[in-house]
Amino acid sequence: xxxxxxxxxxxxxPLAGARRSGIRAMMDRAAALEGVLHLELxxxxxxxxxxxxxxxxxxxxxxxxxxxxxxxTLELRELLxxxxxxxxxxxxxxxxxxxxxxxxAAVYAAFASLAAPGEGVLIPDPGWPGAELATTLLGxxxxxxxxxxxxxxxxxxxxxxxxxxxxRVLFLNTPSNPTGAVHERDxxxxxxxxxxxxxxxxxxxxxYEDIVFDVDPVSIGSLGSEGRVVTVFSFxxxxxxxxxxxxxxxxxxDVAEAMVQVAETIVACPSSIGQVAAVAALxxxxxxxxxxxxxxxxxxxxAVAALREHDLLIAEPRGTFYxxxxxxxxxxxxxxxxxxxxxxxxxxxxxxxxxxxSGTGTVRLSLASPPDVVAEAIERIARVTRGxxxxxx
Numbered sequence: 001x002x003x004x005x006x007x008x009x010x011x012x013x014p015l016a017g018a019r020r021s022g023i024r025a026m027m028d029r030a031a032a033l034e035g036v037l038h039l040e041l042x043x044x045x046x047x048x049x050x051x052x053x054x055x056x057x058x059x060x061x062x063x064x065x066x067x068x069x070x071x072x073t074l075e076l077r078e079l080l081x082x083x084x085x086x087x088x089x090x091x092x093x094x095x096x097x098x099x100x101x102x103x104x105a106a107v108y109a110a111f112a113s114l115a116a117p118g119e120g121v122l123i124p125d126p127g128w129p130g131a132e133l134a135t136t137l138l139g140x141x142x143x144x145x146x147x148x149x150x151x152x153x154x155x156x157x158x159x160x161x162x163x164x165x166x167x168r169v170l171f172l173n174t175p176s177n178p179t180g181a182v183h184e185r186d187x188x189x190x191x192x193x194x195x196x197x198x199x200x201x202x203x204x205x206x207x208y209e210d211i212v213f214d215v216d217p218v219s220i221g222s223l224g225s226e227g228r229v230v231t232v233f234s235f236x237x238x239x240x241x242x243x244x245x246x247x248x249x250x251x252x253x254d255v256a257e258a259m260v261q262v263a264e265t266i267v268a269c270p271s272s273i274g275q276v277a278a279v280a281a282l283x284x285x286x287x288x289x290x291x292x293x294x295x296x297x298x299x300x301x302x303a304v305a306a307l308r309e310h311d312l313l314i315a316e317p318r319g320t321f322y323x324x325x326x327x328x329x330x331x332x333x334x335x336x337x338x339x340x341x342x343x344x345x346x347x348x349x350x351x352x353x354x355x356x357x358s359g360t361g362t363v364r365l366s367l368a369s370p371p372d373v374v375a376e377a378i379e380r381i382a383r384v385t386r387g388x389x390x391x392x393x
Contacts, residue, residue: 070268
């Protein structure tokens with residue numbers, strides 16, 4: 001597995017010969033080097049809010065470490081139903097809420113519940129690689145629809161319409177990893193119309209809902225056809241709770257029941273302690289989220305100014321803590337470019353092609369690092385594009 005591919009001599013499943021995530025591969029390579037600026041992983045550098053940690057400490061002291069319902073505790077689901085009604089304008093009851101081991105598990109459970117082997121899933125290009133991996137594991141067919149960099153990474157709706165006839169599920173991610181795009185209401189309305197015309201079920205990944213800078217985020221499920229929309233959220237990004245592994249989905253009742261059965265098979269139930277943390281996060285208010293948002297905005301502004309100065313900016317991110325960077329002057333192979341940036345400048349980035357074929361000539365930067373680190377990393381990338389290849393002292 002030295003080239004990052006699974007050994008097909010031993011593995012006989014759908015991952016035989018598959019290439020590993022470029023993000024994780026870069027992490028492994030960077031771990032062997034000193035003085036690396038880490039901008040490859042989408043990991044908030046903020047601590048989990050103190051009141052959340054304190055609630056968990058009390059729960060641990062009280063022995064609250066047993067199995068829970070596979071769909072999540074009633075206390076948490078009642079709080080989540082209230083949250084999605086008020087914040088996301090989604091009609092929800094605890095029966096329509098499924099708590100999962102992170103947003104990733106919610107997407108997998110939704111795909112497993114909605115599509116049969118061989119059916120197509122529309123996924124964005126460039127897009128979060130977990131969506132394609134889930135389709136592969138489930139024997140589904142990934143159908144990539146383009147996000148247009150020249151139009152702020154909005155989806156190519158004409159191509160989406162063309163592909164929709166071969167699909168069962170439309171997957172969308174807004175705010176978007178890796179592009180930072182936030183789809184506006186009119187775009188979501190047109191995507192929903194396409195889904196309705198072709199009888200598709202929509203799976204909307206909205207795990208970055210709390211990190212939006214310039215527009216008001218809209219949940220596609222609030223625009224109608226809630227009976228054919230599954231919306232996925234997470235505590236990982238907005239609350240800096242990645243390791244607690246708590247995500248959740250709002251789904252039509254029958255789909256929610258199927259997702260619970262999937263969860264029973266792969267994780268039995270969500271972490272009891274993680275759910276305590278999620279309850280505390282919801283009850284403690286949004287002040288920590290807003291404080292982190294202000295800092296992410298500052299980092300985004302710092303990165304955009306530096307990228308624009310060096311003519312590396314593709315599109316200004318309006319959400320998340322990511323930016324796509326144009327390094328096409330160095331070639332098309334983004335895996336090779338990311339490796340070169342690591343070896344020559346000690347910057348760990350995510351190869352653009354790990355997010356899909358349209359990622360050629362790009363890398364993704366995670367802005368979940370202090371502004372001075374982000375600015376220095378961009379300056380080092382610019383050195384390579386200018387032909388200066390010395391390793392920093």
